[in-house]
Amino acid sequence: MPLVRKPGAARGAAPAPAPEADIVAGLESSSEDERWRAARDAAGQTQHADALAAALRVEPAIRVREAMFTSLARMGQAGVAGVAPLLRSDDAQLRAGALDALRLMVGNTPQLLPPLLADADVDVRILSCELGRMLPGDVATAALCELLQREQDPNVCAAAVDVLAEVGQADALPALAACALRFRDIPFLAFAIQLTAERLGGLQPPRG
Numbered sequence: 001m002p003l004v005r006k007p008g009a010a011r012g013a014a015p016a017p018a019p020e021a022d023i024v025a026g027l028e029s030s031s032e033d034e035r036w037r038a039a040r041d042a043a044g045q046t047q048h049a050d051a052l053a054a055a056l057r058v059e060p061a062i063r064v065r066e067a068m069f070t071s072l073a074r075m076g077q078a079g080v081a082g083v084a085p086l087l088r089s090d091d092a093q094l095r096a097g098a099l100d101a102l103r104l105m106v107g108n109t110p111q112l113l114p115p116l117l118a119d120a121d122v123d124v125r126i127l128s129c130e131l132g133r134m135l136p137g138d139v140a141t142a143a144l145c146e147l148l149q150r151e152q153d154p155n156v157c158a159a160a161v162d163v164l165a166e167v168g169q170a171d172a173l174p175a176l177a178a179c180a181l182r183f184r185d186i187p188f189l190a191f192a193i194q195l196t197a198e199r200l201g202g203l204q205p206p207r208g
Contacts, residue, residue, distance in 0.1 A: 024038075027039065027051055027052070027055045036064045039068045040071065044071070045075075049075050050082060053083065053085070065094075070101075077112065083098045084098070084116060084124060086098035087128075088121055099130065102116070103134050106134055107134040107135070125151070125153070126155060126156050126159045129144065129159035129160045132160075133166060133167055142171075144163060144164055144172070145164075145175035148176070148179045149178065154183050158192055161192045162196075165200075170201045173197055176196060179193060
């Protein structure tokens with residue numbers, strides 16, 4: 001007897017999204033498999049960003065965490081809002097997963113980086129500087145120079161300078177010079193800026 005296909009079951013048809021209640025319940029399930037499925041079903045559904053971020057903080061299974069991060073990475077700005085606070089976590093695996101997800105998001109959507117560089121939390125700004133390595137040199141240079149022009153924490157500036165040493169362009173020299181002048185009493189930063197400026201254009205930031 002030939003099989004009769006159900007409506008919508010044609011080959012190549014996209015599966016229907018899981019009902020919202022099922023995703024919420026799945027993320028809270030005691031079953032690892034159900035949590036994993038719920039995390040995958042939530043991909044791209046921005047209304048679940050907060051629920052995924054909250055579930056990540058208590059999720060013990062690595063594969064479920066990975067599915068949660070992957071789904072958040074497909075949510076654009078809503079995903080960034082859910083992932084970025086995890087950079088402050090005491091859990092090293094959570095911080096690493098959050099940074100990996102943000103690398104993917106910023107690599108696909110560079111305009112997501114400036115708000116992260118303006119975060120109120122110093123640690124978030126420091127880690128977000130690393131995301132500049134994912135971008136074209138001119139884009140990374142513009143974002144990191146904007147940060148250098150306003151940043152008051154020397155450790156954040158040092159993180160930005162380190163990335164500029166790798167991906168920066170000569171357009172960064174004025175911002176580096178101004179930063180060196182502002183932090184001239186902090187030897188480690190002044191030295192890092194000098195080395196970076198030399199790599200970018202053979203120039204030394206003015207001292208004084």
